[in-house]
Amino acid sequence: MTEQPQNHRPEGNEHQAHEDGEQARVLRFPSERLNPDQTRDEGESENQVIDGELVDEDQAQQVDQSQAAEAGSSLVRREKREPVLPGWASSVEEFREAARWAVGYAGHTFAFHAVRCPVYLGRILIRVPQGTLRLLAGFLRWVTDAEGRTVRHAAADRADAAEYLRLSSQRDSRVRGRVYTTVGLGAAALAAFFLGRAFLPELVQYAIVAGALGGVGWLGAPADQPIASRAVEATKVPKLTSNAVEIALNALGISGINQAMGKGGEGIGFPKPISRDGKGWRADVDLPHGVTVGDIMDRREKLASGLRRPLGCVWPEADNGEHAGRLILWVGDQDMRKAKQPAWALRKGVRVDLFQPQPFGTDQRGRWVDLRLMFTSVAIGAIPRMGKTFALRELLLIAALDPRAELHTYDLKGTGDLDPLEKVTHAHGVGDDDEEIEKAISDLRKLRDELRRRAKLIRDLAKQGLAPENKVTPELAGKKSLGLHPIVIGVDECQVWFEHPEVGEEFEAICTDLVKRGPALGIIIMLATQRPDAKSLPTGISANVSTRFCLKVQGQTENDMVLGTSKYKQGVRATTFAWADKGIGYLVGEGSDAQIVRTVAGLDGPASEKVAAYARTLREQAGTLTGHAIGETPEVDETASKKDTLLEDILAVVGETEKKVWNERVIARLYELKPEVYGTYRESADLTAALKRHGVRTAQVWGTSEGKGASRIGITRTDIADEVAQRNRREGSG
Numbered sequence: 001m002t003e004q005p006q007n008h009r010p011e012g013n014e015h016q017a018h019e020d021g022e023q024a025r026v027l028r029f030p031s032e033r034l035n036p037d038q039t040r041d042e043g044e045s046e047n048q049v050i051d052g053e054l055v056d057e058d059q060a061q062q063v064d065q066s067q068a069a070e071a072g073s074s075l076v077r078r079e080k081r082e083p084v085l086p087g088w089a090s091s092v093e094e095f096r097e098a099a100r101w102a103v104g105y106a107g108h109t110f111a112f113h114a115v116r117c118p119v120y121l122g123r124i125l126i127r128v129p130q131g132t133l134r135l136l137a138g139f140l141r142w143v144t145d146a147e148g149r150t151v152r153h154a155a156a157d158r159a160d161a162a163e164y165l166r167l168s169s170q171r172d173s174r175v176r177g178r179v180y181t182t183v184g185l186g187a188a189a190l191a192a193f194f195l196g197r198a199f200l201p202e203l204v205q206y207a208i209v210a211g212a213l214g215g216v217g218w219l220g221a222p223a224d225q226p227i228a229s230r231a232v233e234a235t236k237v238p239k240l241t242s243n244a245v246e247i248a249l250n251a252l253g254i255s256g257i258n259q260a261m262g263k264g265g266e267g268i269g270f271p272k273p274i275s276r277d278g279k280g281w282r283a284d285v286d287l288p289h290g291v292t293v294g295d296i297m298d299r300r301e302k303l304a305s306g307l308r309r310p311l312g313c314v315w316p317e318a319d320n321g322e323h324a325g326r327l328i329l330w331v332g333d334q335d336m337r338k339a340k341q342p343a344w345a346l347r348k349g350v351r352v353d354l355f356q357p358q359p360f361g362t363d364q365r366g367r368w369v370d371l372r373l374m375f376t377s378v379a380i381g382a383i384p385r386m387g388k389t390f391a392l393r394e395l396l397l398i399a400a401l402d403p404r405a406e407l408h409t410y411d412l413k414g415t416g417d418l419d420p421l422e423k424v425t426h427a428h429g430v431g432d433d434d435e436e437i438e439k440a441i442s443d444l445r446k447l448r449d450e451l452r453r454r455a456k457l458i459r460d461l462a463k464q465g466l467a468p469e470n471k472v473t474p475e476l477a478g479k480k481s482l483g484l485h486p487i488v489i490g491v492d493e494c495q496v497w498f499e500h501p502e503v504g505e506e507f508e509a510i511c512t513d514l515v516k517r518g519p520a521l522g523i524i525i526m527l528a529t530q531r532p533d534a535k536s537l538p539t540g541i542s543a544n545v546s547t548r549f550c551l552k553v554q555g556q557t558e559n560d561m562v563l564g565t566s567k568y569k570q571g572v573r574a575t576t577f578a579w580a581d582k583g584i585g586y587l588v589g590e591g592s593d594a595q596i597v598r599t600v601a602g603l604d605g606p607a608s609e610k611v612a613a614y615a616r617t618l619r620e621q622a623g624t625l626t627g628h629a630i631g632e633t634p635e636v637d638e639t640a641s642k643k644d645t646l647l648e649d650i651l652a653v654v655g656e657t658e659k660k661v662w663n664e665r666v667i668a669r670l671y672e673l674k675p676e677v678y679g680t681y682r683e684s685a686d687l688t689a690a691l692k693r694h695g696v697r698t699a700q701v702w703g704t705s706e707g708k709g710a711s712r713i714g715i716t717r718t719d720i721a722d723e724v725a726q727r728n729r730r731e732g733s734g
């Protein structure tokens with residue numbers, strides 16, 4: 001939340017460790033006070049102006065707890081408690097996955113060996129003679145006490161008569177005993193054989209013979225050629241050791257690390273043992289003083305080389321809960337881009353609720369990462385061919401699976417990437433020719449009006465206690481009569497709109513408004529661009545989107561433009577992705593830390609068509625197919641195609657005698673002149689924005705109302721007249 005000065009009395013004087021190391025206080029708003037007496041005690045600070053940051057209740061509670069720990073008993077320590085159950089036992093998904101693996105493994109092994117049984121039988125029979133020889137040789141060695149032979153020979157060689165005699169007599173008695181045992185066992189075996197032949201069922205006899213032969217055959221197999229082939233070739237992933245991590249970090253060429261690793265250096269700390277984490281190893285590392293996680297992230301490729309692992313397996317991350325030198329190094333068993341992604345729950349089509357989180361992609365550990373589209377606006381950025389359009393289309397498909405959602409899809413690149421959504425979308429645009437731009441601006445103007453209608457409606461509903469948080473709720477969205485269903489706008493290559501020479505600024509103004517106010521009012525705008533700079537993703541938009549997905553970008557500016565200010569400095573660097581990391585990006589969701597996510601793989605055109613077909617069925621059943629999806633042509637706003645005559649109209653309604661006029665007065669007169677054109681101008685800022693597009697600035701101007709003079713935003717007539725004259729000259733010379 002942005003910094004806001006608060007003029008209120010503080011309650012409590014708890015301290016919170018601030019990011020920059022300063023001590024900051026958590027202050028309660030007056031309404032939250034439990035003890036009215038306290039307010040009297042704090043009367044001195046009545047008019048204290050506090051500069052601070054608004055934090056949510058959860059954050060405040062966390063801080064409260066840690067503060068309580070600090071302030072309370074000396075036995076109470078600040079600590080980070082590890083989960084009681086390991087990840088696989090506490091996550092249903094992981095448990096299911098492990099169980100699926102075990103059953104699959106057992107099934108595969110059984111089938112593999114069952115098919116090869118005849119081969120194994122042949123191998124056994126071939127090896128029976130060899131096995132029999134080995135068995136006999138071993139038996140003979142045992143009976144004759146062969147293992148003592150070398151010692152006896154040594155005694156004889158040394159001419160140690162006493163020792164030799166002792167060993168020989170020991171051997172004689174041992175051999176005697178073993179011969180008796182052999183004879184006894186032989187007689188017993190013979191008796192067992194005849195008894196077995198006489199009394200045992202034939203099947204059991206065969207089984208015994210087969211078992212005996214099997215045993216002998218097994219014994220006859222050479223060590224390197226076992227009877228049974230291996231059903232599963234274990235791909236051995238080397239264990240990640242602290243030594244391997246140290247070698248890799250040392251090889252990065254970072255002087256701070258090299259000094260720490262050198263003689264007498266502080267070394268590298270491992271605050272926790274390296275352990276398994278999902279399908280890989282996780283090492284928590286305390287880097288030497290002065291070395292940051294960002295330094296390591298910049299050298300991801302070198303780190304992978306140092307660890308002798310493919311680049312797609314090595315994922316260094318910052319631990320945001322700790323200091324800037326705490327590195328979490330996750331090394332996967334498999335390259336993330338090649339690892340098989342678990343099935344996407346929505347691939348076969350299923351009705352979704354946009355108010356609930358939906359699976360967007362998988363993290364390095366192969367776990368699904370969910371995203372709640374409601375109450376967000378989304379920015380997607382990347383250099384070309386990294387999977388930006390796939391990501392946007394996936395989000396639009398998720399939205400399409402909620403039959404309440406009204407889609408507006410714009411593919412400004414014009415290659416038809418969003419065409420699979422045609423069968424469900426309310427408004428659809430492809431390309432950037434004049435007609436398409438006209439259609440789009442007209443649609444956006446309607447959306448801006450809808451935004452205003454919703455804002456007013458929500459205000460009214462809040463007054464009646466029906467919108468407690470002053471935003472659209474699932475209940476409100478479900479009431480058709482209110483028209484507060486989710487509206488989802490997806491724009492690929494949005495820079496085409498914002499850079500348009502005539503309506504670019506208007507596109508920007510409307511989109512900024514939608515980004516800022518849309519989420520609370522059930523309007524979600526998603527903008528994707530391959531050139532994230534101030535022109536293609538205006539700052540008003542980039543600063544206000546709440547969900548950001550950044551695939552590979554080239555530099556810090558683009559990185560921060562998409563992911564948010566200072567993200568690069570904090571070690572969230574989409575620049576470290578490789579060219580082959582398609583569909584892999586940093587996702588910064590609402591209030592959550594950045595995480596690496598791979599969008600749904602294989603969701604290409606045909607696969608998207610299938611999901612969209614299901615979405616259409618859902619919409620047919622719900623009766624929510626509208627607009628483009630049922631072949632309706634949108635009514636193009638007449639004013640969009642007509643010449644914009646704002647300046648001339650102002651000159652017509654503001655007489656030459658009036659030098660300066662307040663905006664609100666100009667708007668009222670314009671409305672009288674052309675209500676159908678100027679009906680959307682509700683406030684002074686609307687006229688200011690419209691004039692800005694014509695290169696005319698508004699300013700504070702003096703005027704009178706009911707006899708009282710006041711300074712308000714307004715126009716200067718000569719500015720308008722000059723601009724019209726200049727334009728006429730330009731057109732004349734052109």
Ligand SMILES: Nc1ncnc2c1ncn2[C@@H]1O[C@H](COP(=O)(O)OP(=O)(O)OP(=O)(O)O)[C@@H](O)[C@H]1O
Pocket residue numbers: 382383384385386387388389390391413530582583584598599600601602
């Ligand atoms: N999650 C993913 N896993 C694997 N490959 C992916 C994934 N997402 C996208 N890709 C691949 O990346 C390639 C580029 O995707 P896409 O067309 O979305 O890129 P783009 O950034 O929109 O490119 P452009 O800027 O040219 O429009 C596609 O061929 C697609 O197969």
